[in-house]
Amino acid sequence: MSPVGSTARARVAILPADVADRIAAGEVVERPASVVKELVENALDAGAMAIDVEIRDGGRALIRVSDDGLGMPEEDARLAIARHATSKIRDAEDLVGVGSFGFRGEALPAIGSVSHLRIETATEDGAGVAVAVSGGTLVGVTPIARRRGTTVSVEALFYNTPARQKFLRGARSEWRAIVELMGTLALVRRDVRFRLVHDGKEQWQLPAAASLRARLGPLWGGEVAERLVAVDDVQGVIHVAGLIERPTDVGSTSRQVLVLVNGRAVRDVGIVRAAEAAYKSTIPAGTRPSLVLEVTLPGREVDVNVHPAKAEVRFVDRWTVERAVERAVRRALGTEEAIASVGAMPRPEMPQALFGTPLPVEVLRQAVPSAPAPLFEPEASSPDAAEDGGRPPAPTAAPAADPDLIVPPLIQVHRTYIAFERGDALVLIDQHSAHERVLYERFMGALERGDAPAQRLLFPLTLHLSPAEAEAFEGHRALFAGLGFDAEAFGGNSVLVHAVPNPHPRFDAERCLRETLAALTGDRLPSTIARHERLAATVACKAAVKAGDLLAPEEMRALFLALARTTLPAHDVHGRATILQLTWDELDRRFGRT
Amino acid sequence: MRFTITREKLQEGLAAVTPVVPNKTTLPVLANLLVQTTEKGIRISGTDLDIAVSTEITADVEAAGGITIPARKLSEIARELPAAPVRISATGDQRITLECGRAKFKLLGLPKTEFPSFPAVRFEKALKIGSGDLQRLISHTAFAASTEESRPILNGVLWEIRNDLMRMVATNGHRLAKMEIPVSGGQKAEHIIPPKALEQIKRLFPAEEQLEVGVGENHLGFRSPFTSVFTRLIEGPYPGYDQVIPKDNDKHAILDRAAFTSALRRMSVVASDQTHRIRLSFNSGMLKFAVSTPDLGEAQDELPIRYEGDPLDIGFNANYLLEMLRFMPTEEVRMTFRAPERATTLEPEGWSDPAKYLCLLMPLRLAD
Ligand SMILES: Nc1ncnc2c1ncn2[C@@H]1O[C@H](COP(=O)(O)OP(=O)(O)O)[C@@H](O)[C@H]1O
Ligand SMILES: [Mg+2]
Numbered sequence: 030m031s032p033v034g035s036t037a038r039a040r041v042a043i044l045p046a047d048v049a050d051r052i053a054a055g056e057v058v059e060r061p062a063s064v065v066k067e068l069v070e071n072a073l074d075a076g077a078m079a080i081d082v083e084i085r086d087g088g089r090a091l092i093r094v095s096d097d098g099l100g101m102p103e104e105d106a107r108l109a110i111a112r113h114a115t116s117k118i119r120d121a122e123d124l125v126g127v128g129s130f131g132f133r134g135e136a137l138p139a140i141g142s143v144s145h146l147r148i149e150t151a152t153e154d155g156a157g158v159a160v161a162v163s164g165g166t167l168v169g170v171t172p173i174a175r176r177r178g179t180t181v182s183v184e185a186l187f188y189n190t191p192a193r194q195k196f197l198r199g200a201r202s203e204w205r206a207i208v209e210l211m212g213t214l215a216l217v218r219r220d221v222r223f224r225l226v227h228d229g230k231e232q233w234q235l236p237a238a239a240s241l242r243a244r245l246g247p248l249w250g251g252e253v254a255e256r257l258v259a260v261d262d263v264q265g266v267i268h269v270a271g272l273i274e275r276p277t278d279v280g281s282t283s284r285q286v287l288v289l290v291n292g293r294a295v296r297d298v299g300i301v302r303a304a305e306a307a308y309k310s311t312i313p314a315g316t317r318p319s320l321v322l323e324v325t326l327p328g329r330e331v332d333v334n335v336h337p338a339k340a341e342v343r344f345v346d347r348w349t350v351e352r353a354v355e356r357a358v359r360r361a362l363g364t365e366e367a368i369a370s371v372g373a374m375p376r377p378e379m380p381q382a383l384f385g386t387p388l389p390v391e392v393l394r395q396a397v398p399s400a401p402a403p404l405f406e407p408e409a410s411s412p413d414a415a416e417d418g419g420r421p422p423a424p425t426a427a428p429a430a431d432p433d434l435i436v437p438p439l440i441q442v443h444r445t446y447i448a449f450e451r452g453d454a455l456v457l458i459d460q461h462s463a464h465e466r467v468l469y470e471r472f473m474g475a476l477e478r479g480d481a482p483a484q485r486l487l488f489p490l491t492l493h494l495s496p497a498e499a500e501a502f503e504g505h506r507a508l509f510a511g512l513g514f515d516a517e518a519f520g521g522n523s524v525l526v527h528a529v530p531n532p533h534p535r536f537d538a539e540r541c542l543r544e545t546l547a548a549l550t551g552d553r554l555p556s557t558i559a560r561h562e563r564l565a566a567t568v569a570c571k572a573a574v575k576a577g578d579l580l581a582p583e584e585m586r587a588l589f590l591a592l593a594r595t596t597l598p599a600h601d602v603h604g605r606a607t608i609l610q611l612t613w614d615e616l617d618r619r620f621g622r623t
Numbered sequence: 624m625r626f627t628i629t630r631e632k633l634q635e636g637l638a639a640v641t642p643v644v645p646n647k648t649t650l651p652v653l654a655n656l657l658v659q660t661t662e663k664g665i666r667i668s669g670t671d672l673d674i675a676v677s678t679e680i681t682a683d684v685e686a687a688g689g690i691t692i693p694a695r696k697l698s699e700i701a702r703e704l705p706a707a708p709v710r711i712s713a714t715g716d717q718r719i720t721l722e723c724g725r726a727k728f729k730l731l732g733l734p735k736t737e738f739p740s741f742p743a744v745r746f747e748k749a750l751k752i753g754s755g756d757l758q759r760l761i762s763h764t765a766f767a768a769s770t771e772e773s774r775p776i777l778n779g780v781l782w783e784i785r786n787d788l789m790r791m792v793a794t795n796g797h798r799l800a801k802m803e804i805p806v807s808g809g810q811k812a813e814h815i816i817p818p819k820a821l822e823q824i825k826r827l828f829p830a831e832e833q834l835e836v837g838v839g840e841n842h843l844g845f846r847s848p849f850t851s852v853f854t855r856l857i858e859g860p861y862p863g864y865d866q867v868i869p870k871d872n873d874k875h876a877i878l879d880r881a882a883f884t885s886a887l888r889r890m891s892v893v894a895s896d897q898t899h900r901i902r903l904s905f906n907s908g909m910l911k912f913a914v915s916t917p918d919l920g921e922a923q924d925e926l927p928i929r930y931e932g933d934p935l936d937i938g939f940n941a942n943y944l945l946e947m948l949r950f951m952p953t954e955e956v957r958m959t960f961r962a963p964e965r966a967t968t969l970e971p972e973g974w975s976d977p978a979k980y981l982c983l984l985m986p987l988r989l990a991d
Contacts, residue, residue: 537772
């Protein structure tokens with residue numbers, strides 16, 4: 030996206046009345062954040078590469094936006110504060126496929142009518158001009174000296190409209206709105222350096238960023254940004270890119286959603302819904318993923334002039350756009366079979382792209398035969414252990430030996446993956462997906478044989494359910510019992526649980542049961558999968574260790590062995606990869622060793 | 624602040640306190656130890672905000688004062704020092720100098736005012752107990768506490784004090800351990816203590832020492848003449864364990880602990896490494912073991928026992944049984960049952976100790 034007007038400046042001119050009328054009416058200036066938005070967008074339109082925003086008292090005392098853009102000559106600066114003065118469009122034809130942020134020429138006059146507005150601007154370093162407006166009246170034009178660029182200061186916003194002032198929320202809440210807005214703008218224009226200051230304190234300073242992920246780091250937190258999955262897909266003329274939350278992370282942090290259409294932030298429910306549809310059964314009902322999606326399509330396919338706040342768009346062919354978004358997200362999540370080809374696509378900022386292909390079963394069996402891991406030591410059996418020792422080790426029996434399996438040294442990385450070395454590659458196992466696969470096969474086996482171990486509880490659990498959950502429980506009661514949940518109805522919508530499966534030491538039976546019931550009630554998709562398979566998959570997902578769980582060496586070892594014994598170790602129950610590899614060749618290439 | 628201390632004393636003090644210093648912390652001062660001079664020497668303290676440990680060691684104080692010193696660095700230095708007196712001094716509230724023989728270190732500490740203050744715990748009407756009794760309670764029960772995080776209360780160990788006894792109970796909801804020791808002059812009280820704190824208490828106080836137990840709002844303090852441990856308490860109420868201890872079990876077995884243990888260990892080899900399920904069939908005179916794990920194999924064994932009651936087939940997590948057997952103090956153990964879905968008890972048989980010990984185990988459903 031190239032900033033509009035960065036090459037030559039179009040002069041500001043009053044729009045013909047008919048053009049002005051065709052522009053969506055409405056007030057631009059409703060709160061401090063909307064003023065900030067107009068001013069920063071003006072700065073971006075002027076080709077600024079560095080923008081400083083200074084706020085005082087949530088924007089009520091002062092909003093000051095300084096840029097290093099093109100600046101305005103004196104007469105343009107005077108004209109800019111007249112209604113429908115704009116340098117950005119000349120006639121109705123230009124409205125179709127507009128490429129700049131502002132195009133209605135009404136922001137500065139509107140702001141000037143409800144504040145003390147001062148514009149200081151220069152088209153070159155040296156001589157510039159300051160134009161001051163108070164309550165809509167021009168109060169002065171003075172020559173000044175300054176660097177190229179423009180500084181717009183808005184003081185005492187709404188000082189002459191007490192009714193509006195009354196509707197302002199507290200300084201903190203106005204400030205929050207500004208922070209959110211600036212975050213959005215900063216994501217849209219990652220090539221621009223931004224600085225945001227409130228009451229003399231710097232909120233953040235963002236250098237120009239090379240990638241969406243790099244810019245998201247300081248805004249959402251580096252760890253969160255690192256875990257997002259890259260989306261990059263082209264469908265006809267529609268390009269969908271961005272970063273989305275992994276299904277297993279959804280719900281763990283507060284949800285953030287940003288959709289950009291042709292570089293403009295929009296509030297488009299349809300696109301968000303399409304993206305969410307791609308997550309389908311991978312996340313519990315009721316939770317929604319964080320995402321940043323950039324949809325790029327030819328200007329003629331989209332009309333941005335729908336809402337005065339410019340947040341909504343009208344697509345010529347909405348259905349096709351939404352399907353493109355859904356497909357792109359689905360591909361990124363790997364829920365489609367096209368995993369290998371996704372890996373082959375050029376996605377320079379996405380480390381996952383290194384590991385294109387899910388691995389065959391044999392990967393686990395061929396694990397490095399050199400250094401065998403120390404066998405897990407069964408607990409000491411000295412008869413007076415109770416008197417001398419500390420806490421005994423957690424109960425785990427030595428796993429039965431499998432003749433073909435040598436467990437390589439395993440390390441946990443990012444509390445999410447188990448890494449090990451195989452003949453010619455570094456291999457990563459996704460701990461949650463892998464465990465999910467293991468549990469799913471165990472649960473299916475137990476359901477088929479009817480021998481699920483159910484651990485009786487000393488203190489039965491009482492679960493108070495919603496009517497829908499109680500119904501879901503009744504409907505699946507026999508299957509739950511088959512999985513090891515012995516429970517009885519207990520008046521109203523409560524159930525009393527006497528026995529639970531105990532698939533691993535950190536298993537939280539109550540939470541698993543609750544989440545499974547919630548998922549079952551939210552699940553309205555007609556499904557071709559048999560009910561028992563679906564329940565086994567849901568319980569497996571809820572019961573499995575999560576990304577972020579720290580695993581002890583013996584837990585990793587047990588998981589490795591269990592995964593190797595499954596029938597489909599390379600795929601989780603959603604069809605995504607559980608195992609990925611980075612070959613030495615690939616590594617050498619990345620390090621420029623070849 | 625300036626003092627001279629023997630290398631051994633310094634190492635001893637650090638060994639007592641550093642185990643509670645957290646490895647990772649967002650509060651930098653917690654990575655430090657608070658070192659303060661006292662009348663007889665110095666006091667070293669450390670905390671992770673859940674547990675605090677403080678110990679006094681003799682030293683030759685030249686100038687009173689206090690400072691906080693990075694715990695790991697100080698311990699590493701102390702470990703490598705030559706056998707010579709160690710001279711430690713502080714200038715201002717951050718600069719520390721440590722000299723020993725010809726070695727000299729300068730370290731950067733943090734002002735002592737940044738160190739969190741210890742919880743307010745009153746020792747005026749402190750309960751006095753023998754450290755050895757406390758250790759026995761801890762080592763026989765704490766193992767049974769839950770490590771799973773969904774029910775924080777079960778992560779703690781219940782300590783009940785009565786006029787004539789004290790008792791500890793721990794459970795993870797599948798099994799429970801309970802021990803009672805007679806005492807005199809106890810005042811009725813209940814506390815739920817994190818096992819991590821009990822571990823420190825067990826480690827720090829010699830068995831023959833008398834301890835004072837002080838009570839604060841949400842904390843307990845344990846102290847001997849030189850060392851104190853403070854711990855945060857877990858808020859109750861603890862589940863009513865007494866109601867789940869069966870009183871009407873009508874089947875009894877007496878088993879040889881060592882033989883039972885080795886049979887269970889043998890069977891465990893082919894038990895599922897997920898559930899460790901094992902089937903026990905009790906008959907008069909004989910206990911039969913059976914394990915069958917899909918995709919893995921089967922195993923059987925037999926053990927002569929004394930058994931009274933109708934024959935019974937019951938499933939257990941073999942690991943739970945093995946763990947309880949480890950802590951049984953006698954050569955023979957007594958088990959009681961009622962039905963395959965009801966609680967089983969495990970007790971020492973022929974124990975002449977005034978203490979009482981009981982473990983409880985909930986069965987696993989068997990497939991039939
Ligand atoms: N920061 C700026 N740098 C350069 N020119 C600006 C700046 N802000 C405003 N202008 C000029 O003033 C005109 C009016 O601005 P505005 O009222 O926001 O209307 P619009 O942005 O819709 O054109 C713009 O078209 C632009 O030419
Ligand atoms: Mg504008």
